[in-house]
Amino acid sequence: MAKTPRGTAKAAPPQNSEDEDFALHSLQEQLEADRRYAATKDELLTFYEQMLQIRRFEEKAGQLYGLGLIGGFCHLYIGQEAVAVGLQSALESGKDSVITGYRDHGHMLAYGIDPKVIMAELTGRHSGISKGKGGSMHMFSVEHKFYGGHGIVGAQVPLGSGLAFAHKYRKDGGVAVAYFGDGAANQGQVYEAFNMAALWQLPIIFVIENNQYAMGTAVTRSSAETHFHRRGTAFRIPGMQVDGMDVLEVRQAAQIALAHVRGGNGPVLMELNTYRYRGHSMSDPAKYRSREEVQGVREKRDPIDHARAELLELGVAEADLKAIDKRVRAQVAEAADFAESSPEPELPELYTDVLVERY
């Protein structure tokens, strides 16, 4: 954890050029050797259903926002579903922990958290996962080891490193996953966390969801190095570049990364190239990109369409996929009904949970 006393920490790396690559590309090479996870039909069906659930949930959230039932900021995950589903399918529930930023609905759904309590949080109701006191950006489920839902861009990176620190301290074998965007990747605290995570060999996977835009600013306008997987190089953190629109590639990459981290080798940095179809938040008119660009990704790279086509190839019947679609729609409709009909928190709730103890 900490350096061993009296300077017996590992010797400084040699400065010659042979050291340039050390192990930085080894994980990427593993991925390139075999890019896609060999999912069974049932596994792919599960991934498909989870991605579809996120998409339908987010569409419904967008609709409720338009009706004024959801307030404030609401950041939708539409287009990025394969990232959360592929990664979280590889985690060990109850052992590994997850933390993300404010675009958090998808990660919670991928973790199997009840869509009803998520939607009820979005509508600010007492039955919401944070009793209506957190809202879209601030949701947590300690039970599921989901640690938020953080509204300050980049804060989840050191916080996630703290979760990893706790895993290492307790020697419980758990790995922390900290998701953040290409925008957050330019925050200074991210690199402070990289340094300590690598120095102390913390069990963490840093996941950059590169959806190409930091709010309205394209990565090329905000980032000197747009290959985000290289951003750990200065800290000797191996990087991986992954197609975040292909759930099976995400899953494969996640397994490679997890094996590395669980082996006690310290952190991994994954860049997941993905795309958000909607605006940054509901109030974003998205004038910074063309309709054609969005349409192009939707038509050619959509992770759900992709999985659907693959399922059909595997011999899954149209009717079975329709049944999934129907089931998901019903779940989401139920969540929306619940969220609309649940009462708002009672006024005394205003004063609860400020502090845990009474002094």
Added chain:
Amino acid sequence: MAIELKMPALSPTMEEGKLAKWLVKEGDEVSSGDILAEIETDKATMEFEAVDEGTVGKILIAEGTEGVKVGTVIAMLNGDGEAAAPAVEAPAQADKAEESEAPKADKAAPETGTTQLAAKAEPARDPEIPHGTNMKTSTVREALRDAMAEEMRRDDRVFVMGEEVAQYQGAYKVTQGLLDEFGPERVIDTPITEYGFAGIGTGAAMGGLRPIVEFMTFNFAMQAIDHIINSAAKTNYMSGGQMRCPVVFRGPNGAASRVGAQHSQNFGPWYASVPGLVVIAPYDASDAKGLLKAAIRSEDPVVFLENELVYGRSFELPELDDHVLPIGKARTVREGKDVTIVSYSIGIGLALEAAETLAGEGIEAEVIDLRTLRPLDKQAVLDSLAKTNRLIVVEEGFPVCSIASEIIAICMEEGFDNLDAPVLRVCNEDVPLPYAAKLEKAALIDVPRVIEAVKKVCYR
């Protein structure tokens, strides 16, 4: 020509130290850069180097001597060609005589403003401590260290992280000895990266550990304030009570000596304004220990504000197996009937000194140590006001939007009918703390200002 070697000041606050060891003897030839002696302060052991060349003459202070005042001549150095033998006319006497004279303006070190923050008056014994408890003398520094060590023995989730907390034994020696007892997995040196390690500490608390995050000073915590406020303080509320964050952020706060504006600020009012935080600012060793133990055990995030100038002060400390004090309770450190002085942290020493002087003039001041700034013990303030009907606040910090402002608001809103005079505040001047000694003195609070304010509210 013989050169006087004087006891050096090794830190801005050092007034005296121990001459631990002479590394040269009389008659030794030395040149510039040679190490002459080891000098120990309460913070560190330092080497004392020769600046000039020559032969060591008479050694005037023997090794092992404690409490050698800064500026005392400890040895003579004879210049080239002079006899190595000790000078016949021992210069010690003459020097003493010289020192007792008024210092020459061009040579005398200017007096720092923080000397006026020193105080000899002791708080009255805390009624929380059971009668018959054995008391020992302890510095605040030792009390804080003992609090951490005891809690680390008691709960293996507790660990300390920060800059220089482990191998260096603490920038201010507060974590001295912890690395040896608890090892590098629980006493963790961080890089200089406040935002990052405050975030890691906060995340570790969310993940179920009990971190103590030391800031070398709270001035540097400004880089990390986002995690203290946005991540630690608000999480429990935002999660509907699901996700706790039992972390302690601790370190010295307030003005130190001659370190200038960026290193001299009291952040008590900043943190105390944020719901979701507990903010503690103790004065004496007993409160430092009892409240730090309580802070480490608390389920809530705690900002624990210490004071560098108080670290080395000695107080009575109860010898109890488990000395834990209640958070959120003020303490009456002096009883009085004529006027109330509310203060906290280093201001308590000044309040007590002022109260002693005032007693000689027939004014009995009651001194209330807030100890916890959030949640604030309003009732203790209002009860004392109801008794004395006059109140002032003493705060080593900026006056605007201060704890003093808050106390005044409370007195107005809830104690108006008990007021016989407007509440006054004695705070630092409303300027960044200057470096020049004369200006520093003018900027910081002192006992005369406290006395003046008391007299004003007493219409004397």
